[in-house]
Amino acid sequence: xxxxxxxxxxxxxxxxxxxxxxxxxxxFPSSAPEALSxxxxxxxxxxATRAIRAKRAEVVKEVSDWxxxxxxxxxxxxxxxxxxxxxxxxxxxxxxxxxxxxxxxxDSAEANRIIGDLVGATGTAEVVKVKSITTDEIGLNDxxxxxxxxxxxxxxxxxxxxxxSEGSSHFLVPAIHKNxxxxxxxxxxxxxxxxxxxxxxxxxxxxxxxxxxxxLAAEVAISGANFAAADTGTVGVVESEGNGRMCLxxxxxxxxxxxxEKVLPSFRDLxxxxxxxxxxxxxxxxxxxxxxxxGVHPGDGPDEFHLVLxxxxxxxxxxxxxxxxxxxxxxxxACLNICPVYGRVGGHAYHATYPGPIGSILTPxxxxxxxxxxxxxxxxxxxxxxxVCPVRxxxxxxxxxLRGRAVEGSAGLGQVSGxxxxxxxxxxxxxxxxxxxxxxxxxxxxxxxxxxWGLLLARKFLKRRTKDGWVVQLPGYGGGWTxxxxxxxxxxxxxxEWWAERGKEDASPIGDQKGGPE
Amino acid sequence: xxxxxxxTCFNDALFPGTGRALVRILEDLGHQVTFPPDQxxxxxxxxxxxxxxxxxxxxxxxxxxxxxxxxxxxxSASCVAMVREQYPELARDxxxxxxxxxxxxxxxxxxxxxxxxxxxxxxxxVGASFEGRVVLHPTCHSVRGIDVADAPERLLRAVKRxxxxxxxxxxxxxxxxxxxxVKNPDTSLAMLSDKIRDIQDSGADVVTAVDNSxxxxxxxxxxxxxxxxxDAGGIRTMHLAEILVSREGxxx
Numbered sequence: 001x002x003x004x005x006x007x008x009x010x011x012x013x014x015x016x017x018x019x020x021x022x023x024x025x026x027x028f029p030s031s032a033p034e035a036l037s038x039x040x041x042x043x044x045x046x047x048a049t050r051a052i053r054a055k056r057a058e059v060v061k062e063v064s065d066w067x068x069x070x071x072x073x074x075x076x077x078x079x080x081x082x083x084x085x086x087x088x089x090x091x092x093x094x095x096x097x098x099x100x101x102x103x104x105x106x107d108s109a110e111a112n113r114i115i116g117d118l119v120g121a122t123g124t125a126e127v128v129k130v131k132s133i134t135t136d137e138i139g140l141n142d143x144x145x146x147x148x149x150x151x152x153x154x155x156x157x158x159x160x161x162x163x164x165s166e167g168s169s170h171f172l173v174p175a176i177h178k179n180x181x182x183x184x185x186x187x188x189x190x191x192x193x194x195x196x197x198x199x200x201x202x203x204x205x206x207x208x209x210x211x212x213x214x215x216l217a218a219e220v221a222i223s224g225a226n227f228a229a230a231d232t233g234t235v236g237v238v239e240s241e242g243n244g245r246m247c248l249x250x251x252x253x254x255x256x257x258x259x260x261e262k263v264l265p266s267f268r269d270l271x272x273x274x275x276x277x278x279x280x281x282x283x284x285x286x287x288x289x290x291x292x293x294x295g296v297h298p299g300d301g302p303d304e305f306h307l308v309l310x311x312x313x314x315x316x317x318x319x320x321x322x323x324x325x326x327x328x329x330x331x332x333x334a335c336l337n338i339c340p341v342y343g344r345v346g347g348h349a350y351h352a353t354y355p356g357p358i359g360s361i362l363t364p365x366x367x368x369x370x371x372x373x374x375x376x377x378x379x380x381x382x383x384x385x386x387x388v389c390p391v392r393x394x395x396x397x398x399x400x401x402l403r404g405r406a407v408e409g410s411a412g413l414g415q416v417s418g419x420x421x422x423x424x425x426x427x428x429x430x431x432x433x434x435x436x437x438x439x440x441x442x443x444x445x446x447x448x449x450x451x452x453w454g455l456l457l458a459r460k461f462l463k464r465r466t467k468d469g470w471v472v473q474l475p476g477y478g479g480g481w482t483x484x485x486x487x488x489x490x491x492x493x494x495x496x497e498w499w500a501e502r503g504k505e506d507a508s509p510i511g512d513q514k515g516g517p518e
Numbered sequence: 519x520x521x522x523x524x525x526t527c528f529n530d531a532l533f534p535g536t537g538r539a540l541v542r543i544l545e546d547l548g549h550q551v552t553f554p555p556d557q558x559x560x561x562x563x564x565x566x567x568x569x570x571x572x573x574x575x576x577x578x579x580x581x582x583x584x585x586x587x588x589x590x591x592x593x594s595a596s597c598v599a600m601v602r603e604q605y606p607e608l609a610r611d612x613x614x615x616x617x618x619x620x621x622x623x624x625x626x627x628x629x630x631x632x633x634x635x636x637x638x639x640x641x642x643x644v645g646a647s648f649e650g651r652v653v654l655h656p657t658c659h660s661v662r663g664i665d666v667a668d669a670p671e672r673l674l675r676a677v678k679r680x681x682x683x684x685x686x687x688x689x690x691x692x693x694x695x696x697x698x699x700v701k702n703p704d705t706s707l708a709m710l711s712d713k714i715r716d717i718q719d720s721g722a723d724v725v726t727a728v729d730n731s732x733x734x735x736x737x738x739x740x741x742x743x744x745x746x747x748x749d750a751g752g753i754r755t756m757h758l759a760e761i762l763v764s765r766e767g768x769x770x
């Protein structure tokens with residue numbers, strides 16, 4: 001099943017970027033059926049997302065000032081992005097001052113080259129990795145492999161999917177689509193432990209034994225970063241298993257890849273995020289391991305620290321006043337766990353490093369128009385994601401914004417109203433039939449006479465297909481509806497027809513039709 | 519009060535009984551109901567599918583049709599959400615200051631039926647009586663869009679003889695999502711089948727909501743599965759307004 005393979009680096013699709021490969025990715029609707037038909041996957045997802053969801057709700061309830069915390073977090077993120085240029089410069093100075101090195105990467109290719117060169121300089125053939133979604137975004141493991149360097153994932157779930165040669169399906173729990181029996185089978189095959197049972201303790205022990213050797217032998221570790229404080233140059237990783245702490249402290253060289261949007265103005269801001277993140281992510285009051293480091297210190301931790309700051313489309317997202325809030329994301333994955341779409345389809349159908357609701361707004365923006373336009377439509381706009389987001393990203397609003405961009409381009413609506421909000425919109429995304437239907441509907445709705453005529457025609461069209469008041473098969477675009485649902489026939493008498501007749505029969509003020517303007 | 523009915527195109531063409539019920543409820547409470555006859559569609563279908571230009575044209579039209587209305591009431595949370603939540607966004611996109619204030623003015627006078635009854639009129643008991651075990655599907659737009667809070671539930675609790683059942687996983691979307699249901703039919707159906715299972719588990723014989731769009735989705739699924747109907751074991755869907763005009767268990 002090729003779909004489950006690790007996708008590697010995503011194409012850089014920005015117009016004018018160094019890699020203008022405009023290859024569209026497989027659409028969400030075309031990928032969802034395979035996942036939906038996998039009963040085991042559905043069951044695993046249902047079980048896992050519901051469990052995390054309940055835990056989250058429980059511990060969030062305990063915090064009396066949760067709403068204020070989320071507002072504060074949003075304000076901090078807005079400030080960080082507003083002053084991104086100087087906060088990043090501050091961060092660079094602070095890191096250098098404390099003995100670290102800072103590298104700037106415009107895109108995946110640059111980041112991979114920088115990290116590849118850094119690892120290459122040490123002469124090592126194997127590096128250990130802390131779970132990092134950003135390294136997935138740039139396809140780092142494949143890039144290192146091409147240089148003969150193997151990257152060992154040390155997070156348990158990352159290790160599982162790495163051994164199974166699969167891609168992550170969740171930010172936080174990359175193997176959320178697997179149950180423990182499936183994990184036992186992967187370990188039996190790849191760790192040479194045919195006697196393993198599916199007891200969680202046994203599985204954890206097998207991973208621990210396997211990884212311990214890797215930690216002790218590693219010369220270089222690669223991590224992502226949850227935060228970096230601009231004022232002190234402190235970088236932070238939060239995790240549950242302690243593998244991160246091993247990677248961050250044992251090897252001689254530490255390389256951290258961080259998206260530029262992860263910078264926080266000040267060390268104090270951690271106070272807010274360290275309260276929000278664990279509760280939103282794993283439903284824990286506090287995560288077991290929080291590692292913070294500032295540069296290098298002789299005799300304590302790595303001798304060399306490199307911070308690679310990655311743009312990869314982020315500054316262009318920043319230019320969109322509605323869409324930029326996607327950059328506030330702290331990768332807690334609460335929106336994935338609550339999303340009814342993600343909860344049934346899982347992460348792979350998104351064909352993206354960032355799946356789920358946040359992925360549906362972040363991915364199309366990072367990749368630029370034309371590459372992943374189906375993602376903003378992979379949502380019912382139910383708003384559950386927005387409700388749980390600890391940094392208050394208005395995901396439904398951005399989804400709608402991006403749908404507009406996909407269909408009509410990014411110009412404003414000035415021409416329609418006579419205002420000044422831009423001009424020139426050309427249709428891009430959306431099936432031809434849909435465009436035609438939307439056009440026809442729009443025309444019809446522009447006049448109540450046309451609307452009445454349109455209804456008559458529609459009634460005629462549907463009448464032939466209606467039996468016992470229901471249509472069991474709609475043609476064309478509407479066929480999506482009748483794949484599993486019947487459609488009610490149009491009413492014999494519309495409300496307005498009833499109202500008009502009532503007005504004739506009844507001369508009382510109640511039947512007065514002069515309420516509206518002409 | 520003089521109340522302009524914003525019936526919505528969807529209810530006009532597919533569920534006129536809901537509009538009629540709404541007229542009856544408001545008139546019975548002593549209000550004067552008007553129906554601006556030029557109204558068509560608020561543009562939600564266009565806006566939610568990305569066709570913002572067309573949606574904006576319909577917005578302009580909507581403002582003209584309803585500009586003189588003292589208060590607008592609609593039997594649909596999602597259409598009200600369009601006016602209150604999305605119109606300001608669209609108006610902002612035009613860069614037209616006059617339009618923005620026009621939208622604000624209309625949006626602040628537009629209400630969904632249940633929030634209007636409970637929040638604005640302070641009415642919970644409209645004198646209804648309904649025989650049946652009813653479950654409320656709290657639609658996403660009513661809960662997370664315009665936040666009607668517990669207004670529908672309060673109204674249902676005041677209906678005589680009605681037994682209100684508990685819906686498991688009530689706050690989860692039914693999978694409709696407008697054109698999502700045709701653009702992503704497989705995912706939509708997966709969500710619908712779970713919703714229908716929860717409805718069955720509730721033991722209800724009537725599902726109600728403040729949005730006929732979601733109810734149409736649920737009814738369409740029930741019918742395909744052979745579960746829709748008034749026979750024993752069958753489940754019906756009914757808009758809240760139609761329950762609220764019921765007297766002694768029969769729809770008047």
